[in-house]
Amino acid sequence: MPFTLKPLPYDRTALEPHMSARTLEFHHGKHHRKYVENLNELIAGKTLERASLETIIRKTFGSKKNEKIFNNAAQVWNHDFFWQSMKPGGGGKPTGELAERIEESFGDFDSFKEEFLEAGKTQFGSGWAWLIVDGRKLKVIKTADAENPLVLKKTALLACDVWEHAYYLDYQNRRSDMIKAFLERLADWDFAAENLAAAGSSVRRRESGVNLGHASRS
Ligand code: FE
Numbered sequence: 001m002p003f004t005l006k007p008l009p010y011d012r013t014a015l016e017p018h019m020s021a022r023t024l025e026f027h028h029g030k031h032h033r034k035y036v037e038n039l040n041e042l043i044a045g046k047t048l049e050r051a052s053l054e055t056i057i058r059k060t061f062g063s064k065k066n067e068k069i070f071n072n073a074a075q076v077w078n079h080d081f082f083w084q085s086m087k088p089g090g091g092g093k094p095t096g097e098l099a100e101r102i103e104e105s106f107g108d109f110d111s112f113k114e115e116f117l118e119a120g121k122t123q124f125g126s127g128w129a130w131l132i133v134d135g136r137k138l139k140v141i142k143t144a145d146a147e148n149p150l151v152l153k154k155t156a157l158l159a160c161d162v163w164e165h166a167y168y169l170d171y172q173n174r175r176s177d178m179i180k181a182f183l184e185r186l187a188d189w190d191f192a193a194e195n196l197a198a199a200g201s202s203v204r205r206r207e208s209g210v211n212l213g214h215a216s217r218s
Pocket of ligand 1: 161
C-alpha cells in the first residue's frame with residue numbers, strides 16, 4: 001500500500017495571519033506531497049514497501065545507499081508531526097504535568113521559549129527545532145535536514161519546521177519571527193501533552209515488564 005498525504009488537521013486558512021493559506025498550500029500541498037510521492041517511487045518493488053513509515057526511517061538512517069529514502073520518509077513523518085504541533089488559537093502556556101516538567105527541565109516557561117527560539121534560529125540551513133523527552137528530562141534540540149528524534153531514540157513532543165519553505169512567503173528572511181509566532185500563537189500544547197503522556201505510559205509498561213510487542217521492534 002503506497003503512503004498517502006495525510007490531510008491537514010485544520011483548514012488552510014485556519015492559522016492565519018500567523019501562517020498563511022498560501023504557505024500551507026505550498027508547504028503541505030506541494031512540498032509535503034512531493035516527499036510522499038518520492039518515497040512511494042523510491043520504495044516501489046522493495047522489501048521496505050511493506051514496512052511502516054517509522055521502520056523505514058529507522059532502517060535507512062545513516063545508510064549512504066538509502067539516503068534518498070531516509071530523507072523523504074523522515075520528511076513525511078516530520079511534516080505529519082509538525083502540522084499536529086500547531087492549531088488555530090494555539091500558543092499560550094501548557095498546563096498540568098507538561099507545564100511542571102518544563103519548569104523542572106528549563107527553570108521556567110520563558111527560558112524554554114528562549115532555548116527553543118535559539119535552537120531554531122541557529123540551525124544552519126534547513127532543519128527542525130524540537131521539544132523532546134529524554135528519560136525524565138525535557139530537552140530542546142535542533143536537527144539538520146530530515147533528521148528527527150526518532151532516529152536519536154528520543155520521543156518528540158513538539159516540532160517547528162525551520163526550512164526556508166516554512167516561512168519565506170510570510171516572513172521572508174525573518175525566521176525568528178516565524179518561530180516566535182509558532183510559540184506564541186500556534187503551538188498545540190495539548191498535542192505535546194498527549195505525546196508526553198504516551199511516552200510516560202510506555203516507560204511504565206517497560207518498567208513493569210509488559211511486552212510491548214511491535215512497538216519495541218526497530
Ligand atoms: Fe517543511
